[in-house]
Amino acid sequence: MWPRIGGLRTLALGTPGELRTNLNALVLAGVKTATAGLLTEYTAEGEELEQVGERLVLVDDDDQLVGVVQITGVEVVRFADVSWDFARSEGEGDRSIEDWRSGHAAYWARLGTRVTEDTEIACLRFRLTSADEGGIGTGDLGT
Template sequence: MRALELGTPGGLREELNSLVLAGRKTATTGLLAEYVEETEGLEFVGERLALLDDDGRAVATVEITGVDLTSFAEVTWEHAAAEGEGDASLEDWRAGHRRFWEREGTPVRDGTALVCLTFRVVQAA
């Protein structure tokens, strides 16, 4: 089973995992370039992934319910809201994600290719 590691290690990952386990976070977004760099294939609908904590332990099993390739500018409010991180608007979501990726060394533009995943928890660890 492949793994899903949300955010970056530390407080962010812990917070995001808590949102998933509480049922508030049912989506996430990644950079397509990272899939290419890591030579990792895209997730597929029905695939089950181990949701990992900072120590590599599974905290849940999630099942992918949707995979959408899109650009940064075309992410929908429906997807952004499903990320469950408390953004009040699509503009807030965009600003927060731009800051996150810039801190990680990958500034995004409107045309930056993204992978938008939706999922559901099938089993908590």
């Protein structure tokens, strides 16, 4: 199971270190409004897919609150069918869907999972609902 804070599931983007710090900064700046994950990770962790309206706690390397996001869309598609619209929403600077696919395939390969065109990807869209100033610093997850 993934960690919970205040009863909410956590969202730990990328891998710890510079990547997570950069991805969190993109979310806080409103540039990153989507993220992709392997459906097999949900199965391995015994987790359900996120639901539209669900709130997640965005965390840093120390599992400390960075912000709260609310899920606005969930779609499971084959890796080959991830849309350019979705890839752009990830806000990571990819110049084309081919760049996105190449970068994500390399990332997952570094983590030990080879993706194919048929690998199922959970495509999550979200919006930032609060950050540091918005009650997170005091632990108020109700906003």
